[in-house]
Amino acid sequence: MIKFDIHKQFKSHGKIVDIKLNATCDEGKIIAVYGKSGVGKSSLLRMLSGLTTPDSGVITVGKEVWYDSSKKENVKANKRSIGFLFQDYSLFPNMSVLKNILYGVEGEPDQELIDRIVEIGDLKDLLDRKPETLSGGQQQRVALARALVFEPRLVLMDEPLGALDKKLREQMQYEIKHIHEQIGITVVYVTHDQNEALTMSNRIAVFNDGKIQQISSPDILYEKPENAFVAQFIGENNQIKGKVKSINGEMCVVKTEKGEEIKSLKVNVNSVGDASTVSLRPERVEINSSDSSFENSFEAKVKELIYLGDHIRTRVEVCGNDQFIVKVPNSYKGANLKEGTSVKLSWKASDSRALDLR
C-alpha cells in the first residue's frame, strides 16, 4: 500500500499554489490522477519521486518511509526505486536504446525480464539505435521499458502520451495497460485528458485547487460526485443554481432565483441559505411522464432538438437554465417533440444532487 499525505506551497506564474494531498493506492494497481493543467499534478509526482521535497507530511510505500517531515526523514530520489516516465521521455541521447533501457539496472540484469519487456514493447530491432533516430511512439516505448525494467516499487507517469497524436496515443494507452497487466507494477498516472484517465484506470483521483476532490471508480465519480467540479468530470451534467431553502435529514430543497423548488440529495451543502449547484444527469430526466413517483416536476420549453439515432438530444429551458439537456429515447414520445413547445420535465429527488456553488 502506498500512502501519502503531503503539503507544499510554491509560486507558479506569479501565483501562490497550495497543494494538500492525501491518498492511498494499492500496490500493483494503476491510479489515474486527473486534473487540468497547472493545478499541481506534476508537483505531486515530483514529491513522490523525491525530486521535490514537500513542506510537510508523510510518504510511505509498504513498510518503507520515504518522507516524514516530523522525523526529518527524506529518502533521496536515487534511493527510492522509482520509474519515472517523463512527458518528453528524457532518453539519454548519448546512449543506444539498449543502454538506455539498462541504465537503471544494478548488478546482474534479469535477462528474462529484459527479454519480456523488449518483446512486449516491440523493441528488438531498435536496441542498437540512438534515441534521436526513433519516432515519438518508439521513444515512448523505450522510456516505458527503461522505467519498468529494474522493477521499481513505484512507476510515475507524467502525461506520458501528451506529445503523441490521437491515434498513437490511444494505441499507447492500451500498450501501457497491457504491459502493466503482465508485470503488475504500481503506477501513478497523471493526465489532463478525461478519456485517458478513464481508459488507464478504474480508480481515478480528480485533482483541482491543490487537492484531491474525490478518488473513486468512474461509475461512482459519475453517479455520486461529491462536489460540482467532480460532477463535470465525466459525461454531461445539468446544473441549476440556487440557495438551500430547507434541510431534512439526507434531503434538502434548493430554491432557484425564479422561485422553483428542487428536492435534492444533500451532498455538499451544510446549512439553510447556502448557495448551491444542483447537479443532474441528462438521462435521469423524463419528458411528459405520467409517473407520479417523481418528486420534481417542472414546465420547460424545448429550444433545440438534435437527432442522434437512438436518442434525441433535447435542449430545454427550465429553472432559469436554457442549456439544460435531456436525452430523450427515440421512441414515439421523443419523435413527437417540436421546438418551441412546452413540456413537463420530471426527475427523482435522489437523482439531483445539491452540491457546492461553482
Add this chain to the structure above:
Amino acid sequence: MIDWTPFLITLKLAFITTSILFVISIPISYWLAYSKVKLKFVFEAMVSLPLVLPPSVLGFYLLVTFSGESPLGQFLANNFDLSLPFTFAGLVVGSIIYSLPFMVQPMQAGFQNLPIALKEASYTLGKSRLQTLIKVLLPNIKASLLTGIVLSFAHTIGEFGVVLMIGGNLDETRVASIAIYDSVNKLDYSTAHTYSLVLLLFSFSILAVVYLFNKKGFRAVK
C-alpha cells in the same frame, strides 16, 4: 636560424593550463549552472572578470600577490620552496586564472542547455550526482567541452600582458607572443614576421577544426 623554443614553451604552457582548467572547471561550471545560492552572481562575476580586466592589471596583482614579500609568497616559499614570479609555474597559475572564463562559460552554458529532466531521469533511475555527471551530463555536452578546451588553449597561446608581468622575458618564460614583442624591439622584423605568421596559422587551424567538428556531429542536445 629561428629559435623554436618560445613555441615549445607556449605549447607546453597551453597544454598544461588547458588540462588543469578542464579538470577544475567541471565542478565550477556545474555549480554555477545548477546552484540556487542567491549570491551566485558574485561568483559568476569573479569567474568572468578576466574577460574585461586589462591583462596587465591581472598580471600586476598576481605579481604582487605571489612576490616574496607578500604573505602568500612567503608561505609558498617557506612551506613548498615555491616562488612563482618569473618562473614557468607562475606562468601556469597566471594563465589558469586568465583563461578560466574561456573554459567555464562554455561548460556552464552546456549544462544549462541540457534539459533538466535528463538529470532527474538519471537520479530516479538510481544514479548519484557523480554518476549522472559522468554518464549523462558530460557526454551530452561534448560540443561545449570541445569549445572550452579549444578556446582556453588558443587564448593561452595568445596571452601577452599577464605572462609578461608574472613571467618576465627570461629564457624559461619567453612565450611566442613575448618573443614577437622582443624581436620588434630589436628591429628584427623578419623573425617577428615568422613568429606572427606561425601563430596566425596555428590559431586559425585550431578554430577551423573546432567548427568542422561542431558541424560534423558534436551537436549539443536540444
